[in-house]
Amino acid sequence: MAELLPGTLDVLILKAVSLGALHGYGILLRIGQISGGALEIEQGALYPALYRLEVQGLLDAEWGTSENNRRAKFYTLTAAGRKRLKQETESWRQSVAAMSAALSATAGEV
Amino acid sequence: MFAWVRKLTMRGRLEREMRDELEFHVQARAEDLERAGLGAAEARRRARVEFGGVESYKEALRDERRFGLLEDAARDLAYGWRNLRRSPVFTLSAVAAIALGIGVNTALFSVVYGVLFRPLPVRDPGTVRNVHLLTTGEGDRSSYGSRYFVSFAEFQAMRPEARTAELAAVSEAGATARFAPAGLHLQLVSDNLLPMLGARPAAGRFFTKEETSTPGVGSVAVLSYDAWQKYFNGMPVTGATVVLNRTPFTIIGVANPGWYGPLVLKPDLWIPLTMQAMTRAGEPLIANANAAWVQVIARRRPAVTDAEMRAELQVLGQRAVTVHEPRRKAVVTIAPGAFLNYPDVMSGAVPVLAILFLAVSLVLVVACANVANMLLARGFGRSREIAIRLSIGAGKGRLVRQLLTEHLLLGALGGAVGLGISQVVVRLLLTALPAIGGNQLDVSADWRIAGWALAVALVAGVIFGLPSALGMVRGSLTPALQAGPGKHGRMRLQGFLIATQVAVSAVLMINAGLLLRALTTAAHLDPGQAVRNVLIVHVNLRNLQYTPEQAARYLNELRDRSAALPGVSAAALTAFEPLTDSCDARLRPIGENGMPGAPVRVSCNESGPEYFRVMGIALRQGRGFSVVDAAPAAKTVLIDESFARRHFGGNALGRRVRFGDSAADDYEVVGVVATTRPLNFLAGDSPQVYQALKGLRHLEAKLIVSYGGAAGPLRQAIQNSGVALDPDATVNVTTIEQNVTSALGLVRLAAGGVAALGGLALLLACTGVYGVVAFTVARRTREIGVRMALGARPAQVMQLIVGQSLRPVLVGGAIGGVLAALAAQLIRAMLYGVSPVDPLGFAGALAVLAAVAAIAALAPARAALGVDPAVTLRHE
Numbered sequence: 001m002a003e004l005l006p007g008t009l010d011v012l013i014l015k016a017v018s019l020g021a022l023h024g025y026g027i028l029l030r031i032g033q034i035s036g037g038a039l040e041i042e043q044g045a046l047y048p049a050l051y052r053l054e055v056q057g058l059l060d061a062e063w064g065t066s067e068n069n070r071r072a073k074f075y076t077l078t079a080a081g082r083k084r085l086k087q088e089t090e091s092w093r094q095s096v097a098a099m100s101a102a103l104s105a106t107a108g109e110v
Numbered sequence: 111m112f113a114w115v116r117k118l119t120m121r122g123r124l125e126r127e128m129r130d131e132l133e134f135h136v137q138a139r140a141e142d143l144e145r146a147g148l149g150a151a152e153a154r155r156r157a158r159v160e161f162g163g164v165e166s167y168k169e170a171l172r173d174e175r176r177f178g179l180l181e182d183a184a185r186d187l188a189y190g191w192r193n194l195r196r197s198p199v200f201t202l203s204a205v206a207a208i209a210l211g212i213g214v215n216t217a218l219f220s221v222v223y224g225v226l227f228r229p230l231p232v233r234d235p236g237t238v239r240n241v242h243l244l245t246t247g248e249g250d251r252s253s254y255g256s257r258y259f260v261s262f263a264e265f266q267a268m269r270p271e272a273r274t275a276e277l278a279a280v281s282e283a284g285a286t287a288r289f290a291p292a293g294l295h296l297q298l299v300s301d302n303l304l305p306m307l308g309a310r311p312a313a314g315r316f317f318t319k320e321e322t323s324t325p326g327v328g329s330v331a332v333l334s335y336d337a338w339q340k341y342f343n344g345m346p347v348t349g350a351t352v353v354l355n356r357t358p359f360t361i362i363g364v365a366n367p368g369w370y371g372p373l374v375l376k377p378d379l380w381i382p383l384t385m386q387a388m389t390r391a392g393e394p395l396i397a398n399a400n401a402a403w404v405q406v407i408a409r410r411r412p413a414v415t416d417a418e419m420r421a422e423l424q425v426l427g428q429r430a431v432t433v434h435e436p437r438r439k440a441v442v443t444i445a446p447g448a449f450l451n452y453p454d455v456m457s458g459a460v461p462v463l464a465i466l467f468l469a470v471s472l473v474l475v476v477a478c479a480n481v482a483n484m485l486l487a488r489g490f491g492r493s494r495e496i497a498i499r500l501s502i503g504a505g506k507g508r509l510v511r512q513l514l515t516e517h518l519l520l521g522a523l524g525g526a527v528g529l530g531i532s533q534v535v536v537r538l539l540l541t542a543l544p545a546i547g548g549n550q551l552d553v554s555a556d557w558r559i560a561g562w563a564l565a566v567a568l569v570a571g572v573i574f575g576l577p578s579a580l581g582m583v584r585g586s587l588t589p590a591l592q593a594g595p596g597k598h599g600r601m602r603l604q605g606f607l608i609a610t611q612v613a614v615s616a617v618l619m620i621n622a623g624l625l626l627r628a629l630t631t632a633a634h635l636d637p638g639q640a641v642r643n644v645l646i647v648h649v650n651l652r653n654l655q656y657t658p659e660q661a662a663r664y665l666n667e668l669r670d671r672s673a674a675l676p677g678v679s680a681a682a683l684t685a686f687e688p689l690t691d692s693c694d695a696r697l698r699p700i701g702e703n704g705m706p707g708a709p710v711r712v713s714c715n716e717s718g719p720e721y722f723r724v725m726g727i728a729l730r731q732g733r734g735f736s737v738v739d740a741a742p743a744a745k746t747v748l749i750d751e752s753f754a755r756r757h758f759g760g761n762a763l764g765r766r767v768r769f770g771d772s773a774a775d776d777y778e779v780v781g782v783v784a785t786t787r788p789l790n791f792l793a794g795d796s797p798q799v800y801q802a803l804k805g806l807r808h809l810e811a812k813l814i815v816s817y818g819g820a821a822g823p824l825r826q827a828i829q830n831s832g833v834a835l836d837p838d839a840t841v842n843v844t845t846i847e848q849n850v851t852s853a854l855g856l857v858r859l860a861a862g863g864v865a866a867l868g869g870l871a872l873l874l875a876c877t878g879v880y881g882v883v884a885f886t887v888a889r890r891t892r893e894i895g896v897r898m899a900l901g902a903r904p905a906q907v908m909q910l911i912v913g914q915s916l917r918p919v920l921v922g923g924a925i926g927g928v929l930a931a932l933a934a935q936l937i938r939a940m941l942y943g944v945s946p947v948d949p950l951g952f953a954g955a956l957a958v959l960a961a962v963a964a965i966a967a968l969a970p971a972r973a974a975l976g977v978d979p980a981v982t983l984r985h986e
Contacts, residue, residue: 023131023134023135023138024131024134024135025134025135025138025139028135042162043135043139043160043161043162044161044162047131047132047135063127066134066138068141070134070137071130071134072131072134072138073127073130073131073134
């Protein structure tokens with residue numbers, strides 16, 4: 001299981017929520033699911049991040065009913081959140097591409 | 111803004127929602143675990159453990175919510191406050207250390223500010239200005255009080271012309287009256303001073319312009335409210351006559367309670383400026399246009415700037431001086447109204463203040479180093495918290511900002527407590543100082559003093575916080591926290607901080623040691639003159655309106671009567687108080703060829719017959735003064751051996767010295783006396799010359815009487831003789847022992863002050879040493895256990911711990927010793943010949959320092975001996 005890189009939690013949350021409204025525990029499960037179980041998040045650390053994103057206006061929150069009929073708080077992406085996700089995804093792709101190119105270089109190419 | 115208010119008012123609901131949300135999470139997880147096959151109770155337990163510290167996350171959530179729309183700063187502040195509250199022992203000791211440092215610093219500032227800068231306690235002080243007039247160039251000008259005062263003629267010339275400001279005048283004097291046996295304090299004023307500065311009559315009226323315009327006219331007086339209560343019990347008093355200095359005055363009014371005018375000493379009465387002559391009989395300064403004795407206080411008019419006011423007064427000032435002294439150039443400056451806001455006071459105060467501020471700043475430095483050390487030690491405990499904050503996306507800069515906020519908060523708390531401490535210290539200081547009776551010095555905290563404390567606190571906060579904040583973040587970025595390279599640097603930094611504290615304490619302690627040595631040395635010094643069994647008799651002859659001839663007759667009579675009293679061995683007159691006072695002069699020794707040599711700076715006195723017998727000063731050659739030397743035409747002088755040796759090759763009798771410019775000012779040396787040493791270090795060690803007491807000087811002369819046996823009855827007998835000669839006389843008898851004490855007073859004060867500060871610094875440094883050793887022991891418990899398991903003896907373990915901890919103490923002590931020797935050069939004049947590297951002073955202070963530091967190191971180190979190898983090896 002991979003350690004989460006600093007600063008990547010926010011973008012993972014945005015991504016998870018972009019696929020549909022979710023409560024906190026659901027976000028945790030979805031991140032596990034979409035990363036193929038490779039990324040694990042410290043459970044309690046999720047909530048300060050959620051609230052921060054809400055305060056920044058990237059997420060909307062609303063109380064609703066969970067699949068097993070309990071009151072839960074559901075998060076959805078705002079327009080600003082969608083835009084931020086797009087930017088972060090783009091810059092993440094670029095840096096991954098750059099890193100892979102750099103790390104796959106062989107002696108002959110230099 | 112509205113959203114923010116709503117957020118706060120909805121706090122209860124938010125708390126509930128937060129709890130619900132986290133609770134939902136844990137339950138959902140538990141249900142999943144249950145589905146995976148765990149028992150219900152076990153599933154719930156696991157879910158909770160996995161989630162971690164609910165409460166700490168709740169705190170983090172609260173931060174996010176509560177200040178959602180506020181700035182980061184507010185959030186940092188709340189975070190910092192919570193952190194400080196979480197470790198009360200650390201917070202209390204850090205705040206105490208900073209508060210002590212800031213307390214002594216602010217106390218000094220309060221006094222300096224109160225005397226030199228605080229706005230005057232009068233109506234609308236913002237537009238009150240002190241007007242300074244300094245003249246330079248040829249001609250004779252004498253000043254009384256400050257060189258920046260003006261003469262009565264100059265004030266009268268400037269006042270009606272001034273358009274930019276209203277000018278008022280004030281001066282002060284003592285007075286004698288039958289109804290006030292202890293004497294009275296007078297303020298001499300122009301008619302407008304009281305109303306201009308907001309005084310209102312509590313009874314009667316104040317002065318008119320006619321009463322304060324013509325010298326010698328205006329025998330009316332206004333009482334202060336306190337004096338009215340004290341001497342007249344608040345009975346109707348206007349129209350009554352009081353006799354001040356044998357001059358009748360009519361009381362015309364009483365000032366409102368709490369109003370004391372623009373000077374630091376509270377007056378009992380105000381009288382017109384024009385009555386100056388009777389306050390200084392024999393020398394009417396008011397008639398002399400070249401005598402500067404009037405202090406000018408101005409009220410700037412509306413819509414005028416300081417620059418415009420100064421420009422106008424410059425022109426008026428020069429014109430007023432030119433009238434009677436065309437050769438002199440006048441320079442007018444103005445300054446915000448304050449008690450002693452005069453350039454000569456300032457320039458005199460600066461060197462003393464610099465040393466004092468240096469000393470209190472050193473204590474603050476020690477306090478800062480101390481707290482920096484505590485923060486470093488605390489940093490170890492917090493590395494995990496920092497690591498978590500970094501991993502959930504907090505930026506590095508933001509983290510430093512957060513820690514810095516916490517440190518500033520700590521500093522501000524220290525500043526607030528320090529402000530309280532300073533108020534206590536200032537009051538103690540003022541009561542410890544020789545009584546400055548009836549002053550209106552205000553040292554209470556106002557916004558400027560509070561601002562000073564806060565500013566110092568914040569600067570201190572940045573200084574003591576920066577090393578740990580940077581170190582903590584740098585350390586936290588390396589993943590292997592426990593074994594990272596940051597640890598070593600931190601240890602070094604701690605050592606450095608300890609060394610700094612010890613060095614500073616050493617500087618203060620050693621200098622205190624030197625001053626104490628100087629005091630004992632001075633007490634056993636042979637000053638070459640009497641230091642005991644001499645009474646000094648003061649009579650207020652000026653206030654009795656005596657002429658110089660009457661004064662001479664009175665004093666000679668009193669001297670003869672005193673000399674006849676039983677137990678008295680000799681009695682004499684002197685112009686200056688023995689041991690504490692003298693005059694300065696420049697004179698030129700005349701060579702054998704009749705040519706004057708280079709000017710020599712000497713200390714001088716004027717005295718009558720028998721003076722040298724009373725003072726126990728040996729006559730080496732020639733004769734002492736006799737009655738013939740008091741004749742106006744007699745020009746004789748006695749010099750001391752050091753002068754005789756240096757300028758006359760030891761053979762001085764019959765030679766001449768020139769006090770002025772021409773041969774008319776030549777004095778013949780008729781005797782040589784033993785060299786005396788001044789006890790007052792401010793007097794320096796110029797040679798001493800003595801002239802005969804003559805004429806005008808009799809008005810201020812004192813009678814000195816040497817005696818054997820008990821002083822008490824003799825004092826009473828002399829007092830009775832003095833009053834018998836004039837029933838109005840106030841005869842005040844003091845002892846030469848009192849003069850010895852006051853001559854050493856400044857050194858005693860300095861020694862006490864530096865010792866107190868040094869003790870404070872040492873206390874702080876020792877808590878620092880204690881903390882570091884305790885911390886080392888705690889951190890190395892495992893290592894100690896291993897060593898003991900392998901057979902190390904307790905002594906060896908102690909040696910290891912204490913030895914390492916004391917290394918910075920030794921380094922600091924050595925550096926402090928060197929710095930102390932340099933600092934001692936600053937106070938060399940106060941050391942009475944004790945060397946700035948006096949071994950006794952150094953050894954004593956360093957021994958105290960070493961002993962206290964060793965105790966501070968040994969006490970916590972003993973904990974290491976209690977380490978049980980079996981337990982520590984199982985540890986972790």
